[in-house]
Amino acid sequence: MEIPFAENYKIKMVEPIYRSTREQRVRWIAEANYNLFNLRSEQVFIDLLTDSGTGAMSDRQWAAIMTGDESYAGSSSYYHLKETIRSIFGFEYFLPTHQGRAAENVLFSALVKEGDLVPGNSHFDTTKGHIEYRKAKAIDCTVDEAFDTESKFPFKGNVDLAKLEEVLKLQPEKNIPAIIITITCNTSGGQPVSMDNMKAVKQLADKYGVPVIYDSARFAENAWFIQQKEEGFAGKTIREIVSEMFSYADAMTMSSKKDGAVNIGGFIAMKDVSWYEKASTFNIMYEGFVTYGGMAGRDMNALAVGLNEVTTNDFLDTRIKQVHYLGDQLIEYGIPVQHPIGGHAVFVDAKKFFPHVPKEEFVAQTLAIILYLEAGVRGVEVGTLLADRDPETRDNRYPKLEFLRLAIPRRTYTNNHMDVVAAGLKNIYDIRDEIRTGLRIRKEAPIMRHFTVQLDKV
Numbered sequence: 133m134e135i136p137f138a139e140n141y142k143i144k145m146v147e148p149i150y151r152s153t154r155e156q157r158v159r160w161i162a163e164a165n166y167n168l169f170n171l172r173s174e175q176v177f178i179d180l181l182t183d184s185g186t187g188a189m190s191d192r193q194w195a196a197i198m199t200g201d202e203s204y205a206g207s208s209s210y211y212h213l214k215e216t217i218r219s220i221f222g223f224e225y226f227l228p229t230h231q232g233r234a235a236e237n238v239l240f241s242a243l244v245k246e247g248d249l250v251p252g253n254s255h256f257d258t259t260k261g262h263i264e265y266r267k268a269k270a271i272d273c274t275v276d277e278a279f280d281t282e283s284k285f286p287f288k289g290n291v292d293l294a295k296l297e298e299v300l301k302l303q304p305e306k307n308i309p310a311i312i313i314t315i316t317c318n319t320s321g322g323q324p325v326s327m328d329n330m331k332a333v334k335q336l337a338d339k340y341g342v343p344v345i346y347d348s349a350r351f352a353e354n355a356w357f358i359q360q361k362e363e364g365f366a367g368k369t370i371r372e373i374v375s376e377m378f379s380y381a382d383a384m385t386m387s388s389k390k391d392g393a394v395n396i397g398g399f400i401a402m403k404d405v406s407w408y409e410k411a412s413t414f415n416i417m418y419e420g421f422v423t424y425g426g427m428a429g430r431d432m433n434a435l436a437v438g439l440n441e442v443t444t445n446d447f448l449d450t451r452i453k454q455v456h457y458l459g460d461q462l463i464e465y466g467i468p469v470q471h472p473i474g475g476h477a478v479f480v481d482a483k484k485f486f487p488h489v490p491k492e493e494f495v496a497q498t499l500a501i502i503l504y505l506e507a508g509v510r511g512v513e514v515g516t517l518l519a520d521r522d523p524e525t526r527d528n529r530y531p532k533l534e535f536l537r538l539a540i541p542r543r544t545y546t547n548n549h550m551d552v553v554a555a556g557l558k559n560i561y562d563i564r565d566e567i568r569t570g571l572r573i574r575k576e577a578p579i580m581r582h583f584t585v586q587l588d589k590v
């Protein structure tokens with residue numbers, strides 16, 4: 133028989149987790165005002181809220197922690213990381229930051245001005261936030277396939293070149309400081325961008341003289357999809373693919389909490405020395421001196437090791453196959469999900485799951501709460517709560533898609549845990565027709581309400 137796939141690690145240290153009872157969860161979620169962000173982590177059995185900074189480090193990363201250099205200026209850990217970034221991404225200049233949004237804040241302080249347009253595929257919410265905060269506009273040029281959850285198109289993160297060119301043509305009336313491509317595209321469901329598309333975006337960008345920045349949180353997962361699904365890349369290593377991907381970019385922002393495989397950290401890297409010089413000033417103001425930028429030396433050391441580990445098939449096969457293991461089970465149970473399954477999370481299509489729950493009653497949040505009650509699993513709503521109200525009319529904005537996102541932390545749970553998640557969802561799916569009501573808002577903040585909102589059962 134064929135030898136099956138197995139994880140490329142064994143476990144050296146474990147963290148006990150508590151399996152609560154339904155009675156406890158009923159009480160806790162009411163005390164949390166039906167907001168999963170308000171739960172204590174001990175009240176959660178399997179935590180799929182996010183894959184950001186929640187993964188396990190390797191023994192080699194922990195060893196690197198012990199040899200970190202905490203010098204304020206010029207630490208060996210900084211140079212270790214700088215050399216690693218240069219060899220993986222090909223960028224000569226780099227600035228550490230304390231996480232991804234800090235990288236955006238620093239780089240956009242140097243680049244983005246009031247009235248600017250910043251096109252790309254679906255911008256991540258902090259990216260959009262940092263653009264809009266500067267009174268500039270993020271323009272979504274994602275391909276239409278991304279919005280059809282049943283389309284099996286393999287590269288739903290791709291930029292629609294015609295939509296992009298429409299925006300680029302608005303120059304010189306409008307200033308376009310950069311195109312931002314998010315790899316993989318978190319907002320459209322962890323969906324990859326093809327090499328072909330990256331290359332074409334760069335060609336178009338060059339034609340109009342606009343630089344290209346990659347929002348790179350899950351760059352290695354993106355490379356894996358290119359290797360697996362794009363013609364001509366099956367024989368290439370992840371490192372070769374990453375290297376080609378970044379040859380079509382002028383700069384990158386990174387949340388190291390994702391494909392850096394560390395618990396905190398971020399960075400900016402770029403080709404151009406003048407961008408580096410401009411950004412350095414903001415880095416010093418907002419983050420710290422250019423050789424640590426909000427990171428401890430030990431964390432830069434662990435990040436350097438993490439970047440080398442994630443850019444291998446050993447790591448990525450294990451990582452993404454686990455996400456697909458969960459996704460395939462849900463598909464087998466007939467549960468509606470975003471197709472194809474992305475790199476870091478499974479997105480359950482809540483509107484299709486609960487057709488009887490009115491959209492005014494927060495369909496995806498309702499599913500998230502019921503899954504917690506059923507199995508102690510914490511996912512996150514990506515739907516109407518997150519979409520917030522229209523700033524002018526104050527009406528709820530109802531997005532095209534309402535998702536329950538189940539994000540899988542790296543190297544953290546076993547496939548038995550995935551079985552628990554799948555069984556929990558299956559039990560709910562079996563009684564879906566009985567669920568006809570959702571939640572209503574008792575209290576909410578004026579912006580970013582999903583973190584603190586208080587809800588009642590209808």
Ligand SMILES: *Cc1c(COP(=O)(O)O)cnc(C)c1O
Nearest residue numbers: 231232233256258318349387389
């Ligand atoms: C997480 C993330 C960010 C922001 O990074 P933080 O480390 O959470 O500040 C930006 N872009 C993308 C695509 C992300 O996934």
